[in-house]
Each structure stands twice: as C-alpha cells, then as structure tokens.
Ligand SMILES: Nc1ncnc2c1ncn2[C@@H]1O[C@H](COP(=O)(O)OP(=O)(O)O)[C@@H](O)[C@H]1O
C-alpha cells in the first residue's frame with residue numbers, strides 16, 4: 308500500500324491527475340457522439356491513423372503527437388461523405404485501418420526508427436504525460452462541451468436520426484464533419500493517456516454507462532462526464548494505492564461498473580420498456 | 585378538381601413532377617412519374633407494397649440520391665445544399681417508418697423540431713399523446729409514434745410548410761385514430777399527398793392515383 312499524500316507530491320503524478328480530470332470532461336462526451344453516430348469502427352481506425360501520424364512525426368522530426376492529431380483530424384473530415392449511411396462508414400474502416408498500418412510500417416522502416424519505439428508511443432502511459440498532452444486535453448475540455456451547449460438541439464436530432472435532422476433544418480453535413488474531426492482529434496490525444504488499446508476506457512465506457520441511465524441527450528451528457536470522472540480519477544487513485552499500472556486499472560474499474568449498470572434492473576427509469584437494440 | 589373545405593393557406597404550394605425516375609441500384613422503383621398538383625389540392629396515392637410510393641415521397645425531399653427528372657415545389661427546383669434546406673422547410677413529412685432512433689430523443693424534442701412548438705404540442709394533445717412529452721420516442725408504441733410525427737407535421741404547416749407528404753399515416757392506428765387523422769388531414773389548408781390504403785382517407789381526397797411497378801396513374 309502506498310500513501311496517497313506522498314504520491315500526490317510527485318509532479319508527474321499531479322500532471323497525470325490534471326490530464327485525467329480534463330480528459331474526463333471532454334472524452335466521455337466524445338464517447339456519446341461515437342455511440343450516437345454509431346461510428347465505433349471509426350474510432351478504431353483512428354487509432355491506426357494515429358500510429359501513421361506518429362510514424363510520420365518520427366520520420367520528419369516533427370512532434371509525433373501533433374502529426375497524429377493533424378492526420379486524424381484530416382482523415383476524420385475526409386470521412387464525412389461516407390457518413391451518409393452507417394454501413395458506408397463501417398465498411399470502409401477495415402480498409403482505412405489496414406492501409407494506415409501498412410503505411411505506418413513503411414514510413415517507420417524508411418525513417419530507420421525501430422518500430423517498437425512507435426508502438427511504445429501508441430501504448431502510452433499516464434505517468435509519462437507531458438505538458439503538451441495536458442494542453443491538448445484542456446483545449447478539448449473547452450471545445451467539446453461548448454460544441455454541445457451551442458448545438459444541443461441539432462446534436463440531439465442528428466444523433467437520433469440523420470433524416471429527421473435533415474428535415475428539421477440541421478446542417479447535417481457540416482455538423483457531421485465537425486463531429487468526425489472532434490472524434491478523431493480526441494482519440495489521438497487520448498491515446499497518450501492510456502495507450503491506443505485502452506482509449507475506450509476514457510471515451511466509450513462512460514458513454515455506454517450513461518446510456519443506461521440517461522433518458523435524453525442532456526442527461527446522457529451529464530452522466531457520461533460524471534462516470535468519466537469516477538472511473539478515471541477513482542481508477543487512478545486505486546492504481547496508485549495498490550501500485551497497479553494505471554491504464555488497465557482505469558479500464559477494469561470502468562468496465563466492471565458499466566457491466567454492473569447494465570446487469571442491474573433499470574431502477575432510475577421505472578417506466579422504461581425494454582428496448583431492443 | 586376539388587378545393588379543400590377551409591380557406592386556402594397563403595403558403596399552399598403547387599407540386600410538379602415530370603419524368604421522375606428513382607433507382608435503387610439496378611431496380612427502378614419509380615418510373616417516369618408525372619404529376620401536377622395545384623396549391624391546396626389533396627391527392628391520395630394507393631398501390632401495392634413495393635410499388636415505389638415511399639421512394640417517390642422521399643425523392644421530393646431529396647432523401648433519395650438516385651433520382652432524375654424534374655421536381656418543383658412552389659415553382660422551384662432544388663440544386664445545391666441551400667435549395668434542399670429550403671425545400672425541406674417547405675415540405676412537412678410523416679415518414680412511413682417513424683424512427684424510434686438509435687439515440688434517445690424526447691417527444692418534446694421531436695415536436696420542437698417541426699419549427700412551431702406551440703402548434704405541435706397542441707396537436708399532440710388533440711391526437712392523444714399530449715401527456716407523453718417527456719418520454720423518449722423509443723418507449724412509445726407504434727401508434728403513439730405515428731401520432732407524434734403527425735403532430736410534428738402540423739407544427740411544420742403552422743411554421744410555413746405548404747406541402748404535406750404523409751406516408752401511410754394511419755397504418756398503425758386504431759379505428760378511431762384512423763378517422764381522426766383522416767379528418768385532420770382533410771382540413772389542412774395546404775397541398776397534401778397522402779399514401780394510404782384506408783378507404784375513408786381516399787374518399788376525403790379530391791384526387792386519387794394508383795402506383796403500380798413504379799408508374800403513377802390517376803384513377804379519380
Ligand atoms: N434501401 C433500399 N435498397 C434497395 N431497394 C429498396 C430500398 N428501399 C426500397 N427498395 C425497393 O424499392 C421498391 C419500392 O419501395 P417503396 O418505395 O418503399 O415501396 P412502397 O412504399 O410503395 O411500398 C421496392 O421494390 C423495394 O424493395
């Protein structure tokens with residue numbers, strides 16, 4: 308057992324905590340967007356695109372995180388036409404994913420960098436958080452809630468049904484573009500915290516838990532942020548106290564809580580009938 | 585030709601289709617359809633399942649991509665994004681498959697999306713779903729959802745839509761509901777196209793057409 312007080316005096320631990328709190332504001336909302344747009348394959352492909360961005364950064368000597376952010380943002384934007392049908396997006400993602408990884412491996416071998424080095428970056432570690440990562444998350448923590456507040460009505464309609472949104476005066480193409488770019492950039496910045504394989508802990512788990520208790524978009528957004536904070540900060544403290552690796556601990560805490568929420572009878576929504584998904 | 589019983593709305597829009605063809609890949613779902621509706625005229629479209637009725641209505645809203653031919657609402661064609669946005673604000677739509685959606689949307693939010701909250705909420709009350717405003721659409725029954733979408737469409741008309749496209753709006757309703765909705769649609773002072781298999785609804789419309797294998801043929 309470690310003493311929390313002592314650990315919290317370590318600068319890297321404090322920086323990690325700040326990053327997690329900031330991430331808990333923006334990333335769960337992004338998770339709600341991902342669930343609502345039904346674009347889970349997109350975020351998976353984005354992790355691979357982020358790897359390509361990191362590889363390009365290593366080749367050119369530019370900042371790998373910045374390259375990953377920019378490349379993911381551009382790719383997200385370029386996907387907008389495919390979002391007209393959900394199948395269009397998920398179908399293309401396998402291709403994008405494979406191409407991105409192949410390109411990343413090619414770039415890595417050209418740059419003479421050991422591929423493991425790049426994968427290490429992709430693996431990420433909360434305690435290796437740099438001020439630049441915190442800055443990226445801070446920007447997201449402002450931009451994402453702002454996007455939600457300013458476009459609440461449009462988002463609720465688009466996430467519910469694209470055609471209903473089209474017929475309600477929502478600028479669907481533009482909003483989809485913005486959402487895809489935000490999702491892509493958020494994934495790229497979250498990768499630094501938990502690593503690519505565990506990004507879901509920060510985005511999807513709080514959103515999935517929130518879907519269980521929230522009956523409307525505003526309620527889901529609120530709950531997702533609450534769950535995000537509980538999973539991330541709670542998991543982080545547990546990992547510190549028990550001296551576990553933080554990433555997996557966060558994910559397991561979030562995963563177990565989400566599972567429990569879905570297993571328990573719907574207490575908070577007594578009138579709700581079973582909805583087949 | 586018959587005019588609606590009440591006075592015509594200033595928004596009532598003419599609808600003109602010429603040589604409209606819609607494909608689903610290699611299938612021709614709508615085949616060279618011509619139609620002229622004067623402002624305020626009511627047309628019922630009947631026809632077997634799969635004859636292209638829903639596809640035709642969706643094409644008017646720009647929701648069906650593989651469409652060719654001339655479609656004018658209020659004398660205007662739609663080309664760019666801005667045109668289509670205006671078209672969709674001029675046309676109220678009651679979709680055949682009302683979505684319960686992937687994501688929770690409250691009935692109150694659906695009603696507000698029609699552009700005239702007050703009228704939609706009042707219509708929801710008249711149609712018997714007024715006490716469900718804070719319910720997510722996913723928890724409504726098929727008939728309740730259908731009434732909700734109809735209430736939204738009435739709000740759209742109040743907000744200035746001059747053409748109503750109703751796709752089997754009574755399919756999920758009980759007998760009393762069918763009569764009520766037929767009466768509500770018949771009284772609308774705007775242009776109406778209603779796809780229906782309901783005799784009372786057909787009789788309430790001034791014009792009747794039948795769709796068969798993508799071809800539209802006027803029968804009354
Ligand atoms: N998304 C789709 N993809 C392929 N074919 C479709 C699709 N939607 C409808 N169709 C086909 O187009 C034809 C017309 O469908 P539809 O307009 O829905 O008919 P109706 O409304 O008259 O029952 C049918 O043969 C149907 O199977």
Ligand SMILES: [Mg+2]
Pocket residue numbers: 637638639680751
């Ligand atoms: Mg149909």
